[in-house]
Amino acid sequence: xxxxxxxxxxxxxxxxxxxxxxxxxxxxxxxxxxxxxxxxxxxxxxxxxxxxxxxxxxxxxxxxxxxxxxxxxxxxxxxxxxxxxxxxxxxxxxxxxxxxxxxxxx
Amino acid sequence: xxxxxxxxxxxxxxxxxxxxxxxxxxxxxxxxxxxxxxxxxxxxxxxxxxxxxxxxxxxxxxxxxxxxxxxxxxxxxxxxxxxxxxxxxxxxxxxxxxxxxxxxxxxxxxxxxxxxxxxxxxxxxxxxxxxxxxxxxxxxxxxxxxxxxxxxxxxxxxxxxxxxxxxxxxxxxxxxxxxxxxxxxxxxxxxxxxxxxxxxxxxxxxxxxxxxxxxxxxxxxxxxxxxxxxxxxxxxxxxxxxxxxxxxxxxxxxxxxxxxxxxxxxxxxxxxxxxxxxxxxxxxxxxxxxxxxxxxxxxxxxxxxxxxxxxxxxxxxxxxxxxxxxxxxxxxxxxxxxxxxxxxxxxxxxxxxxxxxxxxxxxxxxxxxxxxxxxxxxxxxxxxxxxxxxxxxxxxxxxxxxxxxxxxxxxxxxxxx
Numbered sequence: 001x002x003x004x005x006x007x008x009x010x011x012x013x014x015x016x017x018x019x020x021x022x023x024x025x026x027x028x029x030x031x032x033x034x035x036x037x038x039x040x041x042x043x044x045x046x047x048x049x050x051x052x053x054x055x056x057x058x059x060x061x062x063x064x065x066x067x068x069x070x071x072x073x074x075x076x077x078x079x080x081x082x083x084x085x086x087x088x089x090x091x092x093x094x095x096x097x098x099x100x101x102x103x104x105x106x
Numbered sequence: 107x108x109x110x111x112x113x114x115x116x117x118x119x120x121x122x123x124x125x126x127x128x129x130x131x132x133x134x135x136x137x138x139x140x141x142x143x144x145x146x147x148x149x150x151x152x153x154x155x156x157x158x159x160x161x162x163x164x165x166x167x168x169x170x171x172x173x174x175x176x177x178x179x180x181x182x183x184x185x186x187x188x189x190x191x192x193x194x195x196x197x198x199x200x201x202x203x204x205x206x207x208x209x210x211x212x213x214x215x216x217x218x219x220x221x222x223x224x225x226x227x228x229x230x231x232x233x234x235x236x237x238x239x240x241x242x243x244x245x246x247x248x249x250x251x252x253x254x255x256x257x258x259x260x261x262x263x264x265x266x267x268x269x270x271x272x273x274x275x276x277x278x279x280x281x282x283x284x285x286x287x288x289x290x291x292x293x294x295x296x297x298x299x300x301x302x303x304x305x306x307x308x309x310x311x312x313x314x315x316x317x318x319x320x321x322x323x324x325x326x327x328x329x330x331x332x333x334x335x336x337x338x339x340x341x342x343x344x345x346x347x348x349x350x351x352x353x354x355x356x357x358x359x360x361x362x363x364x365x366x367x368x369x370x371x372x373x374x375x376x377x378x379x380x381x382x383x384x385x386x387x388x389x390x391x392x393x394x395x396x397x398x399x400x401x402x403x404x405x406x407x408x409x410x411x412x413x414x415x416x417x418x419x420x421x422x423x424x425x426x427x428x429x430x431x432x433x434x435x436x437x438x439x440x441x442x443x444x445x446x447x448x449x450x451x452x453x454x455x456x457x458x459x460x461x462x463x464x465x466x467x468x469x470x471x472x473x474x475x476x477x478x479x480x481x482x483x484x485x486x487x488x489x490x491x492x493x494x495x496x497x498x499x500x501x502x503x504x505x506x507x508x509x510x511x512x513x514x515x516x517x518x519x520x521x522x523x
Contacts, residue, residue, distance in 0.1 A: 001416040020407040045360040045507040049349040
């Protein structure tokens with residue numbers, strides 16, 4: 001079971017409290033009645049499915065109830081970070097470098 | 107290839123079993139092939155077998171990054187049935203079931219197909235209406251499926267608790283008597299042996315790292331950890347890694363890869379005569395010929411390639427099993443594992459051409475691909491050989507997510523299946 005840090009509650013809680021909501025940073029077209037079938041497929045059905053770094057949405061459904069985003073590795077299932085909805089994608093390379101520096105300082 | 111028979115067993119018994127030999131060859135890869143199939147599971151090996159047997163295409167390689175049958179083929183609960191709702195699904199799963207019935211004879215390899223019956227439990231009025239709709243659709247299409255009262259279900263599967271005050275009361279069941287199980291490893295090995303005997307190269311420990319195309323966009327071959335291997339046609343049949351491979355050819359596919367877990371108990375004497383599934387409380391159970399209970403759980407909710415899953419998922423399933431079959435409460439579980447399944451939004455598979463000429467896709471079998479192995483392989487071989495889908499798989503196209511012609515088994519079953 002995953003342990004997930006909710007950026008709103010500022011607390012790490014068990015996966016049981018959360019509901020995964022798939023690929024993050026998908027923007028709903030403003031003119032959805034006018035877009036082509038290809039664009040609708042892209043928006044509605046096509047999702048990232050990377051082996052490695054993945055940006056995904058979670059909802060703290062049995063907590064604050066709010067959606068937030070996470071950067072996770074889909075091979076190790078390790079969370080790099082979680083961040084609030086609306087914030088830009090974090091720089092995961094910088095997060096990893098920061099950890100290395102901390103390790104070196106110790 | 108030496109034919110397996112009672113005489114072969116007798117002869118080897120007299121010679122101390124020294125003459126059996128390997129079941130399939132492990133050749134060095136050629137520079138190029140007519141067809142490369144990526145993925146050495148049941149679907150891929152079977153497609154190679156049928157390419158050689160039915161279409162006369164023997165210059166074929168199956169590339170497997172690990173060992174054959176080591177992925178989802180060796181990680182499932184071996185349930186076979188064809189009682190799906192929509193005609194597109196019934197076509198391919200029934201084609202598959204018919205092939206299962208003679209597969210051991212066809213391959214000269216005992217795949218232990220056991221039509222012991224698959225019983226799906228109904229717990230509420232919604233289940234009942236849904237199952238009866240399935241039963242009627244199946245019977246109109248010539249596929250066996252019948253409604254059982256709780257008493258009839260109990261007679262068919264005595265360990266079942268049908269008490270009215272049970273935690274998950276049972277108000278009936280749908281039974282497909284021709285459904286059942288088969289031995290998963292034997293399916294991979296049988297196809298590998300049959301394909302190898304007809305000249306197909308089975309190349310293990312060979313991971314594809316790129317798909318090359320010429321200036322017209324047509325495939326020319328694959329880069330692997332054993333170098334470049336040329337091919338006129340490429341079939342991708344790689345389950346949870348299908349989208350990773352399709353990315354190599356710049357094709358985005360509507361697949362999500364999720365862990366799906368199963369587990370087996372300690373071996374017990376024969377007590378469980380059939381396969382029982384409950385969609386509502388999410389439990390699948392059957393007893394293997396070794397005596398272990400084979401139990402299937404649900405998918406984890408997140409995308410992952412980790413081949414492991416959360417303990418809460420299998421706990422949830424075991425809770426349900428203990429309620430449905432109170433006599434199993436003290437059975438010990440022996441081992442657990444996870445596979446990575448590729449799930450489409452409508453929970454129906456994708457088998458068809460792709461925007462890249464020469465590249466064919468067989469994927470999206472999700473949580474129920476084992477039952478489809480012979481049928482899927484047979485029709486995938488047809489697709490690769492002819493360049494267009496067989497009538498029975500014509501609806502499973504990749505472009506249905508653009509045209510909107512979905513095959514919505516997700517809504518029909520209200521559960522991954």
